[in-house]
Amino acid sequence: MTLIITLLEAALLFAAGYLFTHRALPRLYVKAGERLGFDMKLAPHWEKRIARFKTIKRGYYSFLIVTTLFVMSLFLEFMVNNKPLFIRYNSTVAFPAAAEWLDGLLFFKAPRAMDRKADYGQIGDDQVDYRLFAAARKDPSVFDEQLKSLAGELDDIRVQLGRKPGPGATPEERQDYRDLQDIVPAIEADMKILADAKAVFAAGKASVLMPVYPYSPREHLLDMPGRPPHRPGATHLLGTDDSGADVFSQLVYGFRISITFAIVVVSLSYLIGITIGACLGYFGGRVDILGQRFVEIWSSLPFLYTIMNIVFAIIAIGLIAKGFMIAGFDKPLIAMYHKMMKKK
Secondary structure, three states: OHHHHHHHHHHHHHHHHHHHHHHHHHHHHHHHHHHOOOOOOOOHHHHHHHHHHHHOHHHHHHHHHHHHHHHHHOOHHHOEOOOOOEEEEOOEEEOHHHHHHHHHHHOOOOOOOOOOHHHHOOOOOOOOOHHHHHHHHHOOOHHHHHHHHHHHHHHHHHHHHOOOOOOOOOHHHHHHHHHHHHHHHHHHHHHHHHHHHHHHHHOOOEEEEOOOEOOOOOOEOOOOOOOOOOOOOOOOOOOEOOOOEEHHHHHHHHHHHHHHHHHHHHHHHHHHHHHHHHHHHHHOHHHHHHHHHHHHHHHHOOHHHHHHHHHHHHHHHHHHHHHHHHHOOHHHHHHHHHHHHHHO
């Protein structure tokens, strides 16, 4: 049943992505161009080319699918992520998935006012377990087992504290006793956090909305039964790898990286080619002749051979630099650099 619901949600998301990519975005593009005063009507020859392309069914439908998936992949943080779209705890509201998406968009991580486990009624200083938060939202009794475990640990420590080290105790034994005394307040604080969290969840003051597929590619699911890798199933569509990471989430995020890289490379290639061609056409004469000969020579070189030469050149430069460092030739240069810095 879980698998069917997930597939239905994925189908709805794909339909929404298709409408956004091939209906909303083109209309926005045309409207924006018209507002800026451009003539946005297609030229007749472009209309003929598009109509001819639509007759090639496999190519046209493949284009629709790939472009829709790529545009959807730009918003993966809202669909495939272990961080919730919306979370409320007591009177505080946060949007972790949107915050992560903005971090990737702005290329830096903005400071967070609410990003610690204690802020969400959990103990520890590492990353918040949002799936545990969602489970506690459905059943607040999940805290009972943690409270019982901490209470048992606290009782054991108090029993040990009842046996104070005598006059003949070693310094190590005295230090162990002091360490146990320091642990008691920490455990009591954790128990208070869990008790308060249970009360908040029981009162209905906590809510969370998880993405359709609540797993991230960099998350290692080591708490699953058995040893990784795990087989595909309703929870993990393609299973997990040998490190416990979800395969499907890695696949979709990898798709975004590969397609984005391809688009960037092609765009840069066109930009460089247009710039060089414009320079050759503008200056003409010898510049044009020499440039054309260089382009002919470059295009005749095998691609693999060119890449191998570039890689070997980088390796050779690294080895030469390392040889200079081993031989000590870099020391005079470093000394010269320090002298220049002192003069400044």
